[in-house]
Every structure is written in structure tokens, then in C-alpha cells.
Amino acid sequence: MTEQPSEYQKILLDINLSTKEIRRIPIPQKDIENYIGGRGLGMKILWDRLQKPGIDALSPENPLMFMPGPFSGFPIPSASRTVVVTKSPCTSPESSPYPKASTVSYSNMGGFLGPEIRFAGYDGIVISGKAKTPSYIVIEDDRVEIRDAKPFWGMKTDEFDKTLVKELNNQRFQTCYIGPAGENLVSYACILHTTARAAGRGVGAVMGSKNLKAIAVKGTGMPKVSDLKAFNKSLNDVRGVFKGLTGGMLTGFWREAGTAAVIQMMSDDGLMAVKNYREGTFAEIEKINAKTAREKAWVRDFACYCCCLACKKSGAIKEGPYKTIVHDGPEYETGVMFGANLMISDFNGLMKAIYDGDDLGMDIISAGNVIGFLMEAYEKGYITQSDLDGIDLTWGNVDAVLQMIDKINRRDGIGDLAAQGVKAVAKQIGQYSDEFAIHVKGLELAAHNIHANPPRALCYATSNRGACHLSGDD
Numbered sequence: 001m002t003e004q005p006s007e008y009q010k011i012l013l014d015i016n017l018s019t020k021e022i023r024r025i026p027i028p029q030k031d032i033e034n035y036i037g038g039r040g041l042g043m044k045i046l047w048d049r050l051q052k053p054g055i056d057a058l059s060p061e062n063p064l065m066f067m068p069g070p071f072s073g074f075p076i077p078s079a080s081r082t083v084v085v086t087k088s089p090c091t092s093p094e095s096s097p098y099p100k101a102s103t104v105s106y107s108n109m110g111g112f113l114g115p116e117i118r119f120a121g122y123d124g125i126v127i128s129g130k131a132k133t134p135s136y137i138v139i140e141d142d143r144v145e146i147r148d149a150k151p152f153w154g155m156k157t158d159e160f161d162k163t164l165v166k167e168l169n170n171q172r173f174q175t176c177y178i179g180p181a182g183e184n185l186v187s188y189a190c191i192l193h194t195t196a197r198a199a200g201r202g203v204g205a206v207m208g209s210k211n212l213k214a215i216a217v218k219g220t221g222m223p224k225v226s227d228l229k230a231f232n233k234s235l236n237d238v239r240g241v242f243k244g245l246t247g248g249m250l251t252g253f254w255r256e257a258g259t260a261a262v263i264q265m266m267s268d269d270g271l272m273a274v275k276n277y278r279e280g281t282f283a284e285i286e287k288i289n290a291k292t293a294r295e296k297a298w299v300r301d302f303a304c305y306c307c308c309l310a311c312k313k314s315g316a317i318k319e320g321p322y323k324t325i326v327h328d329g330p331e332y333e334t335g336v337m338f339g340a341n342l343m344i345s346d347f348n349g350l351m352k353a354i355y356d357g358d359d360l361g362m363d364i365i366s367a368g369n370v371i372g373f374l375m376e377a378y379e380k381g382y383i384t385q386s387d388l389d390g391i392d393l394t395w396g397n398v399d400a401v402l403q404m405i406d407k408i409n410r411r412d413g414i415g416d417l418a419a420q421g422v423k424a425v426a427k428q429i430g431q432y433s434d435e436f437a438i439h440v441k442g443l444e445l446a447a448h449n450i451h452a453n454p455p456r457a458l459c460y461a462t463s464n465r466g467a468c469h470l471s472g473d474d
Contacts, residue, residue: 007070007223007224007225007226008027008032008037008070008123008223009118009121009122009123009223010026010027010032010123011024011025011026011027011121011122011123012024012025012026012027012045012122012123012124012125012126013025013120013122013124013125013126013139013144014126014128015125015126015127015128015137015144015146016127016128016129017060017127017128017129017130017131017135017146017210017211017212018060018128018129018130018131019129020146022144024122024142025126027041027123031044036069036070037067037068037069037070037123037124038067038068038069038070038081038083038108039067039083039085039106039108041067041123041124042065042067042083042085042106042124043085043104043106045063045065045085045124045126046063046065046085046086046087046104049061049063049126049128050062050063050087053098053101054096054097054098054099054100054101055087055100056100057086057087057088057089057100057102057105057202057205057206057209058089058185058205058206058209059100059209060128060129060130060209060210061128062086062087062128062206062209063086063126063127063128064084064085064086064126064127064128064203064206064207064210064212065084065085065086065124065125065126065127066082066083066084066113066114066117066124066125066127066176066215067082067083067084067085067123067124067125068080068081068082068083068113068114068115068117068118068123068124069081069083069114070123072114072115072117072118072223072305073114073115073118073119073222073223074223074225074231074235074306075235075306076235076238076306077238077239077242077306077307077308077309078242078304078307078309079306080110080111080112080114080115080304080305080306080307081108081109081110081114081304082108082109082111082113082114082117082176082193082199083106083107083108083199084106084107084108084109084191084199084203085104085105085106086104086105086106086203086206087102087103087104087105087206088102088103088104088105088201088202088443088465088466089102089105089185089187089202089205089206089209090102090105090187090188090201090202090366090421090442090443090444090466091103091105091441091442091443091465091466092423092441092442093441102442103441103443103464103465103466104464104465105201105202105203105206105465106201106465107190107191107198107199107200107201107203108199109176109191109192109193109197109198109199110197110304110307110312111174111193111194111197111304111305112174112193112194112304112305113174113175113176113193113217114305115174115305115306116173116174116217116218116219117217117219118219118223119218119219119220119221119222119223120139120140120141120217120218120219120220120221121141121142121219121221125139125215127210127212129210130209130210130211131146131210131211131212132211133148133149133150133211134148134149134150134152134153134183134211134212134213135147135148135149135211135212135213136149136152136164136177136212136213136214136215136216137212137214137215137216138168138173138216139215139216139217139218139219140218140219141218141219141220141221149211149212149213149214152164152213152214153183153213154180154183155179155180156179156180156359156360156361157177157178157179157192157195157358157359157360157361158195158358158359160177160179160213160214161175161177161192161194161195164177164214164216168216170218172218173216173217173218174193174216174217174218175193175214175215175216175217176191176192176193176199176214176215177191177192177193177213177214177215177361178190178191178192178204178207178208178212178213178214178361179192179204179358179359179360179361179362179409180360180361180409180410181204181205181208181360181361181362181408181409181419182204182205182207182208182361183208183213184208184409184410184411184419185205185208185209185411185419186204186205186362186408186409186411186419187202187205187366187419187420187421187424188200188201188202188204188205188362188363188365188366188367188370188419188421188444189202189203189204189205189207189208189361189362189363190203190204190361190362190363191203191204191207191361192204192358192361195327195328195358195359196312196314196327196328196329196358197304197312198358198363198364200363200364200365200366201363201366201443201465201466202363202366202443204361204363239308242308242309243308254309254311255301255308255309255310255311256290257290257293257294257313258290258311258312258313258331259311259331259332259333260289260290260293260313260329260330260331260332260335261290262332263285263288263289263290263330263332263335263336264285264286264289264290264291266332266336266447266448267280267281267282267285267289267340268281268285269452270449270452271448271449271452271453272285272336272340272447272448272449273336273337273340273341273372273445273446273447273448273449274340274341274343274449275340275341275343275372275376275395276341276369276372276373276375276376276436276438277341277372277436277438277445277449277450277451278376278436279449280449280451280452282339282340282343282345284345285340287345287346287347288330288335288339288340288344288345288347288350292347293313293315293329293330293335293347294313296315296317296318296347296348297315297316297317297318297347297351298313298314298315299314299315299316300313300314300315301313301314302314302328312328313328313329313331314326314327314328315327317348317351317352319348320348321348322348322349322351322352322355325351325352325355327351327354327355327358328358329351329354329358330350330351330354332447333364333365333446333447333469334354334357334364334368335350335354336368336447337364337365337367337368337369337372337446337447338350338353338354338357338364338367338368338401340447341368341369341372341447342368342371342372342375342395342396342401343395343396344396344398344401345396346396346398349398349401350398352398352402353398353401353402353405356402356405356406357405360405360409362405362408362409365444365445365446365447366421366422366443366444367405367408368447369422369438369439369444369445370408370418370421370422370425370444371393371401371404371405371418372438373422373425373426373433373436373437373438374388374393374404374414374418374425375393375394375395376436377429377433377436378393378394379394379395382429382431382433383429387414388404388414389407389412389413389414389415391403391404391407391414404418421439421442421443421444422437422438422439422444423437423439423442424442425437439466439467440460440461440463440466440467441465441466441467442466443465443466443467443468444467445460445467445469446467446469447469448469455472456469456472458472459471459472
């Protein structure tokens with residue numbers, strides 16, 4: 001490759017919240033050739049920006065990057081995802097001369113943010129520093145502003161999403177934001193887009209540490225194609241494959257039910273995280289599977305940008321104490337980590353827990369892991385009800401789980417410890433409780449039973465960000 005491909009915008013938007021300096025930085029040709037975009041390019045930038053080891057992930061020096069891939073913004077199915085790259089606030093080595101040593105963190109989310117970043121003329125956004133007061137960033141092509149977010153600080157994500165649209169007075173903006181969990185530096189806080197599409201694994205805590213509530217992006221440009229004829233041929237080929245996926249034998253999977261389609265199958269095969277990973281099959285799985293979700297809640301399917309799968313499912317609780325909730329899910333990870341892993345079979349209660357986790361801006365994978373660990377420690381007598389601030393944290397107890405989610409978000413009592421992740425909780429409890437603290441390098445495992453899936457265990461053990469269920473395959 002001798003010439004930079006025209007498909008790239010060739011520019012990074014660099015924003016320093018401490019100095020309020022805003023720059024548009026050309027991307028070196030060599031970096032595009034070697035790292036392509038998305039996570040690869042983000043990792044290269046992270047390497048260049050972290051000038052010394054041991055930098056605190058929650059310090060102003062740690063960059064936070066939003067990196068769409070080179071296909072983002074084109075009408076290519078499943079190509080709209082945005083990767084958030086930073087240094088992890090969740091992980092730590094067994095020993096290091098640097099107290100704040102940790103791994104990288106990256107997490108991706110679907111939706112429309114990545115394409116909009118490209119429409120605005122950028123191949124990524126890099127944010128460093130820390131705003132003096134709560135702030136949010138508004139990007140309209142070349143126009144970039146840092147605005148006051150004090151009126152919105154403390155807002156939960158559902159309310160804030162609606163409020164920000166009114167504040168911007170333009171529904172064309174695509175936004176991402178943190179909830180109170182990110183503001184309170186819960187180590188596994190996430191960044192949300194459209195109130196339910198989430199980048200987790202602690203990136204929300206990094207955003208909160210910068211006093212950054214949200215980013216809003218609107219662009220008027222389009223990425224270019226160097227060979228339109230070849231592009232259209234490839235696009236038609238890809239769409240043909242997806243037509244087979246959505247109209248053929250896989251209709252009952254991704255299009256019909258999203259990732260929730262495999263909830264029943266994973267339980268039947270013993271591959272699910274159940275009772276803090278002690279078991280692989282949940283006896284009451286039929287009460288929270290995709291069929292039940294379709295009957296009890298789902299009323300609408302949502303697609304990401306130019307994707308025909310429409311795997312995002314949304315609906316409303318139709319009865320009981322949580323009747324007013326309108327939300328997405330369950331997906332596989334959220335349904336299992338707040339469902340089977342905690343032995344919760346009350347579908348409406350599960351949906352309330354998922355709603356609260358998303359509304360507070362919390363990574364439900366990690367939250368479900370930490371709460372499951374505390375349930376096991378409580379069951380085994382390692383901790384008492386007094387240690388849990390009076391919460392009777394028994395298996396399947398929806399009210400207790402909701403109380404714990406709230407305490408973690410507010411970092412109140414036991415919630416302050418739990419907000420630091422399962423590795424920190426096990427270290428504090430001691431008594432060999434680390435033997436059932438399920439993590440790699442401090443990052444909590446997702447909803448997969450590795451006892452029945454050794455290849456997945458190998459992926460977890462060797463991933464560079466800790467327990468990553470997206471690395472490798474089973």
C-alpha cells in the first residue's frame with residue numbers, strides 16, 4: 001500500500017479537557033496500514049500516549065478513545081460498532097512495582113455513534129485531561145464545544161437521554177453518556193448509547209474521572225469509496241449472506257431473539273454461568289428465556305445502522321410492581337448475569353434489575369458477578385447480614401439484588417467495597433474466598449461456564465484485558 005485509502009477520514013479529533021485545547025491530528029499513513037482502525041488503532045494511540053508505566057487509569061493522563069472501524073458509516077451490515085479504548089480501572093497484576101499497574105481496556109457498542117463520528121469527519125475521538133466541573137462535548141463537523149453539564153450531573157441514563165435531546169434541540173445528534181455509577185467511579189461503570197447499548201469493562205469510570213457526562217456528535221459528510229463498482233459488488237454479496245441469515249434457518253436465532261436466543265440452549269448444554277459459576281444449567285431457565293421474553297415483554301425490534309438483523313429487543317413489563325418499566329433485554333449476558341447466575345427466575349424482577357443496572361450506567365456482567373460472589377460468601381458464612389448492611393442476600397432474592405445494585409452505585413456501605421470489583425471484595429473478605437472469586441487479572445468473567453468449555457477458559461486466561469468473552473472462540 002503506497003497511498004492512503006480514501007475510505008479513511010485521516011483525522012483524529014483530540015480534546016484535552018484540562019486545557020480545553022481542541023486539535024485535529026492527521027493519522028500517520030503507517031499507522032493506518034499497520035493498525036487499520038477501531039481497536040487496533042486505539043491500542044497504538046494508547047501505547048503512544050502512556051509515556052510511563054503505572055499511570056492511574058482514573059488520572060487525567062489516561063486517554064479515553066472512541067474508535068469506529070474503517071467500514072463504519074458505510075451501509076454494511078454489522079459494521080457500525082464503536083470501540084472504546086483506554087487503560088483499565090478494573091485490572092491489576094499479582095505483583096508490580098507500580099501500585100496503579102493495570103491492563104488495557106476496550107469495549108464496543110453497536111448503534112449509530114460510530115457512523116456519526118465518521119460523518120463528522122473523524123476516524124476517532126481522543127479525550128485526555130479532566131474538566132474542572134462536569135461537562136459534555138458537542139461535535140458538529142469542525143465545530144467542537146465543551147459545555148456545562150452541572151445541571152445533568154447525577155441524572156440516570158434514561159432521564160438524561162431524553163433531557164439531552166431536548167437540550168440539543170436536534171434529534172440528529174448521536175450521543176453516549178455515563179450514569180451515576182460512572183460519576184461515582186464504580187470501577188465497572190459503563191458508557192451507554194441509546195440507553196441500553198453499552199461499552200462496559202470500566203470505561204465509564206474513566207469517563208467519570210474526567211468529569212465528562214456525555215458526547216454528542218452530528219456530521220454532514222460521508223466517507224468516500226475509492227472503487228464504487230467493486231464496493232457495490234461486495235456489498236451485494238454481504239447482503240446476500242445476511243438475507244440467508246434473516247430469512248433462513250437462523251431466523252429463530254439472531255433476528256427473532258437476538259443473543260437471548262441462546263439462553264435456553266446454553267443452559268441445556270451446561271454452558272451457562274449459574275449460582276456464581278458453580279453450575280452450568282439453570283432448572284428454571286424457561287421462566288427467563290427468549291420465549292418468555294417475547295410473551296411477557298418484547299414488542300419491538302431495533303437495528304443498528306444499516307443492519308438487517310435487528311437483534312435489539314425492547315418491550316414493557318405488563319404486570320406487577322414494575323409495570324411501568326419500558327426497556328430492552330434480556331440479552332444473553334444481562335439475562336444470565338442478573339438471572340441464572342443469581343438464581344433469579346422472576347422475569348419481571350430480572351427486567352427491573354437490568355433496567356436499574358442500565359439506568360445507573362453499570363456493567364451488568366461485572367455487577368452480576370460481584371453480587372453472585374457475595375451471595376456465595378453469605379451462604380457459606382464468610383460474611384454476615386450485618387456485613388451486608390442488613391441485606392438478606394440469598395439466592396433468587398430480587399429485592400436484595402436491587403438493594404445491592406443501589407448500594408454499589410452510591411458506594412454506600414458494602415456497596416463501596418463491591419464497587420471495586422470481585423478481586424478487591426475477595427481480598428477484603430479473605431478466608432480463601434478468592435477460590436470462588438471468578439475473574440482474570442481482576443476483570444470479571446462473563447456468563448459462560450468454563451468447566452464445560454475449556455477453550456473458553458483458555459481465551460479468558462490469555463486475553464490482554466483480563467476475562468474477555470470476545471477473544472477467540474469456543
